Amino acid sequence: MKIRAIALNTFVSLVHNKIIILFSAIFVAVILLMMTPLLAYKAMATRETASEVQSMAIGLVGVIMSIVSGFGSWLSAWAGADAVWSEMKSGTILAVMARPVRRWEFLLGKYLGVQMLMCTYVVCMFALSYLLSSMGGAKIHSSPWVLLVYPLVRYAAYSAIAMLLVMFMHPVVAFAVVLVISTLASIVPPWTGAIPLGPMWFRKILYAVLPSTHLLSEARFLTITQAQLKTVAWTSHLIALAYGLDYALVILLLAMWVFSSRSLLRD
Amino acid sequence: MQTAVIEFHGVTKTYYKPFRKGGIAAVSDISFEVSPGEVCAFLGPNGAGKTTSINMLMGFLFSDSGEIRVFGYPPGDVRAKAQIGFLPENFAFYRYLTGPKLLRFHLALAGKIPSLAGPLIGNLIAKVRLLGYESLKITKYSRGMVQRIGIAQALLNDPQLLVLDEPTSGLDPAGRKEVLDLLVALKSAGKTVFLSSHILPEVEQICDRVVIIDRGRLVRAGRMSEMLSTGDRIEIVVDRLSAELEQWAIQSGATIERSLLGIRIAIAAGLKRQAMESLWSAGCDIISLTPLKSTLEELFLQLVDHGKEPA
Numbered sequence: 001m002k003i004r005a006i007a008l009n010t011f012v013s014l015v016h017n018k019i020i021i022l023f024s025a026i027f028v029a030v031i032l033l034m035m036t037p038l039l040a041y042k043a044m045a046t047r048e049t050a051s052e053v054q055s056m057a058i059g060l061v062g063v064i065m066s067i068v069s070g071f072g073s074w075l076s077a078w079a080g081a082d083a084v085w086s087e088m089k090s091g092t093i094l095a096v097m098a099r100p101v102r103r104w105e106f107l108l109g110k111y112l113g114v115q116m117l118m119c120t121y122v123v124c125m126f127a128l129s130y131l132l133s134s135m136g137g138a139k140i141h142s143s144p145w146v147l148l149v150y151p152l153v154r155y156a157a158y159s160a161i162a163m164l165l166v167m168f169m170h171p172v173v174a175f176a177v178v179l180v181i182s183t184l185a186s187i188v189p190p191w192t193g194a195i196p197l198g199p200m201w202f203r204k205i206l207y208a209v210l211p212s213t214h215l216l217s218e219a220r221f222l223t224i225t226q227a228q229l230k231t232v233a234w235t236s237h238l239i240a241l242a243y244g245l246d247y248a249l250v251i252l253l254l255a256m257w258v259f260s261s262r263s264l265l266r267d
Numbered sequence: 268m269q270t271a272v273i274e275f276h277g278v279t280k281t282y283y284k285p286f287r288k289g290g291i292a293a294v295s296d297i298s299f300e301v302s303p304g305e306v307c308a309f310l311g312p313n314g315a316g317k318t319t320s321i322n323m324l325m326g327f328l329f330s331d332s333g334e335i336r337v338f339g340y341p342p343g344d345v346r347a348k349a350q351i352g353f354l355p356e357n358f359a360f361y362r363y364l365t366g367p368k369l370l371r372f373h374l375a376l377a378g379k380i381p382s383l384a385g386p387l388i389g390n391l392i393a394k395v396r397l398l399g400y401e402s403l404k405i406t407k408y409s410r411g412m413v414q415r416i417g418i419a420q421a422l423l424n425d426p427q428l429l430v431l432d433e434p435t436s437g438l439d440p441a442g443r444k445e446v447l448d449l450l451v452a453l454k455s456a457g458k459t460v461f462l463s464s465h466i467l468p469e470v471e472q473i474c475d476r477v478v479i480i481d482r483g484r485l486v487r488a489g490r491m492s493e494m495l496s497t498g499d500r501i502e503i504v505v506d507r508l509s510a511e512l513e514q515w516a517i518q519s520g521a522t523i524e525r526s527l528l529g530i531r532i533a534i535a536a537g538l539k540r541q542a543m544e545s546l547w548s549a550g551c552d553i554i555s556l557t558p559l560k561s562t563l564e565e566l567f568l569q570l571v572d573h574g575k576e577p578a
Binding site: 001002004005006009012013016090091092094095096097098099100101102103261263264265 | 322325326327328329343345346348349351352353355357358359360361362363372373375376377378380417420430
C-alpha cells in the first residue's frame with residue numbers, strides 16, 4: 001500500500017515535472033520534423049522510384065527509432081535522478097518520511113514510479129515504431145514483447161544508476177554521468193575496436209562494470225531494413241533480460257544502502 | 268514508571284562542509300526528556316539548533332554522538348513513527364494535489380485504505396477551516412491555508428505525539444488562536460505535544476515543560492511552573508508618591524512606572540512590609556498589591572545571549 005502510493009505519486013509528479021514536459025515537447029517536435037521528409041518521400045514515390053524511395057524511408061525510420069530509443073535513456077536518467085532529489089529540494093520528503101515508511105520502501109516506491117513513467121514511454125515508443133514502419137512501407141515481423149521489455153530493462157538499469165548517483169551529487173551532474181556511462185557502454189564491448197579506449201584488459205573491465213547496452217538492445221533482434229525478428233532461442237532472451245534486471249537490482253540495492261544512512265535534507 | 272515519550276541523552280550534531288576545516292556544531296551535548304501527556308515548548312533563537320534537533324528526533328538526520336529515543340525506539344523506527352504526527356517548519360506540498368488528495372496520500376502512507384477514510388478527511392478539513400476549498404490545488408492556497416492543511420496532515424492517524432515546528436507560523440491572529448485551542452484540546456485528550464515556537468506568551472499559556480537551547484547548547488529544561496517561579500518581587504500600585512518615598516524606593520532597588528491607573532512600584536518581596544507601612548504612613552492610597560511572576564519571555568531573554576559571540 002505505502003510503496004504503491006509513493007510509486008503512483010512519483011509517476012504523477014514526474015508527469016508534472018517541467019523539465020520532463022519541456023524535453024518531451026522538444027522530442028515530439030523533432031520527431032514530427034523528421035516525419036516530414038518521410039511523408040514527402042512517400043508522396044513523391046512513383047512506380048519507377050518506389051524501391052529507392054522506400055529504402056530512403058526505411059533508413060529514416062531507423063534513425064527516428066534510434067533517436068526515440070536514445071531519448072528514453074535521457075528520460076530514464078533524468079527521472080531517476082530527479083525523483084528523489086526534487087523531494088529533498090522541496091522538503092516534501094520530510095512529511096512523507098515522518099509517516100511509518102521505511103527508507104527502502106520510499107526509494108523502492110520512487111523507483112517503481114520512474115518505471116511506470118518509462119513503461120508509458122516504451123508503450124508510446126512501441127506504437128511509434130509500428131506507425132513509422134508502416135509509413136516506411138515495412139512490416140515488423142517480431143514478437144512485440146521484445147520491443148517492449150528490452151528497452152524497459154535497459155531504462156531500469158539507467159534509472160537505478162541515476163538514483164544511486166544522485167545520493168552523492170546534483171541531479172544534473174548525475175544525469176550527465178549516466179549519459180556518459182550509456183555512451184561508454186555502447187562503445188566499450190571488446191569486440192568493437194573502432195574507437196580506441198585503451199588496452200583490451202581495460203576495455204574488458206569497463207565492459208564488466210558498465211551496463212551492457214548491446215546485450216539489452218532490442219536492435220539485436222530487429223533489422224529495420226527488413227523489419228524482421230532474428231530467430232533467437234528463448235533462453236537467450238531470458239539470460240539477457242536477467243542480466244539487465246540483475247544489474248538494475250544491484251544498483252538499486254546499493255542506492256538503498258546509501259540512502260539508509262543519508263541525511264534527508266538537501267546538502 | 269512511565270517511559271518518557273522523547274529522550275535526548277548527550278546528543279551532538281556537527282555539520283561539515285567539504286573542503287573546509289572543522290565543522291559547525293549545530294547541537295552539543297543536549298539532554299532532556301518529555302513525559303507522556305506533556306506539552307513541551309522547545310525554544311531558542313534562530314539558529315539555536317531547534318530544527319536540527321527536531322530533524323534528528325524524526326530520523327531525518329543522524330546524530331554524531333549521544334542517544335535519542337522516541338517511545339523507546341530509535342528515531343526513524345516505523346513503530347515510533349506510527350504514533351507521531353509531524354508538521355515541518357515550512358510545510359512543503361505537492362503542487363498538483365488538492366487538500367483532500369494530499370490527506371488521502373498521507374493516509375495511504377500510514378497504511379490505511381484512503382477510500383474508506385472519507386468522513387475522517389472531511390472532519391479534518393472542517394477542523395482546519397478549509398471547507399469549500401476541497402477542489403482547489405494546494406499551490407493556490409495562501410500561506411495560512413498551507414499551514415492549516417499541514418496541521419491537518421499531522422493530525423491524521425490520531426497520533427500520540429505531535430511534533431510541531433513553528434505551528435502558528437503564517438497564521439493570522441484568529442488562526443493562531445485556533446491552533447492554540449487545538450493544542451489545548453490535544454493536551455486534554457492526553458496527547459504529548461513537542462513544539463517549537465517564537466510566540467512565547469502563547470506557548471506560556473499551554474505548555475507544561477520548557478526546553479531552551481542557545482547556540483546548540485541546552486540552557487534550561489524543566490517544568491514551566493518551576494521555571495516561572497513567583498515570590499521574589501511584588502508590585503504595589505498607589506495613587507501618589509512623595510519625593511522622599513520615591514527616593515527611598517529607588518535606593519531599595521525598586522522600579523517605578525507612572526501610568527493612568529496609578530504609580531506602579533516593583534520592589535523586592537522582602538521589603539513588602541516596610542514599603543506598605545511607609546506608604547500608609549505617608550497617606551498614599553494603595554490600589555493593589557500583586558506578587559510579580561516572571562514571564563516566559565523575560566526568562567527566555569534573560570537566558571539567551573542574543574547576537575553575542577560565544578566566548
